[in-house]
Amino acid sequence: MRERRTVQEARRAREFEAFLAGAGGRLLGTATLLTAETAEDNPRARRLLTHALAHTYACWDRLRGEDPYNHARECLAVRFARGTWHRYGVLPFGRARARPAGPLAVLSAQHRLVVVLRLHEGVAEEQVAALLGLPADRIHLIVDRATTVLLHPPRGPAPARVSAKAATS
Known part of the structure; x- marks a missing residue:
């Protein structure tokens, strides 16, 4: 045995x-x-x-x-x-x-999860919806929003204003 x-x-x-x-x-x-x-x-x-x-x-x-x-x-x-x-930006014991x-850092965790499952792994919307407990329409919306953010990332802060004196020097 x-x-x-x-x-x-x-x-x-x-x-x-x-x-x-x-x-x-x-x-x-x-x-x-x-x-x-x-x-x-x-x-x-x-x-x-x-x-x-x-x-x-x-x-x-x-x-x-x-x-x-x-x-x-x-x-x-x-x-x-x-x-x-x-979900939280702080680790235990106060460490940041x-x-x-x-490459997907601009997305929220939920958006990353859905995009990776749908686009990288090729899992069907219905399967992702069942796995996450969300309606399939919501999964479709999340993918659309996430791809928009990836294709058109948010702009950074505006450049500092340069005075006329500093520009001519």
Whole structure:
């Protein structure tokens, strides 16, 4: 009995390693986009992915034909959506959080989540709506607004006014 269990655990570990070798990079890219970090410096994305993969590994035997990539992506999205770090600008103990510098940093957390799932991952509006508990129309509206912000980013502050004397000198 013990040998059988050992063989099953080894098979499970090999299957998960093969899954991770194929999907790990893409899932890390997705997590990096969600957290709006840069690809070179993404500790929150790595932590988010680690938790999602740990949950996927824990559920591995119960997946029974379900796509493990979809399961890991859902875990990633749900953990991101439920996380408190993106709702508050302050870390525990009063430490201020650095402003994200990734390509989607101009978007709110909800907009990033919907855009990444819809446009980067190609998940259907109805599936995103079901995952987040929102109506499909709302998902469509969020995608429209987010793409508008990405295509036409908000302007920075107006330049300082230069006096006539300084301009002629």
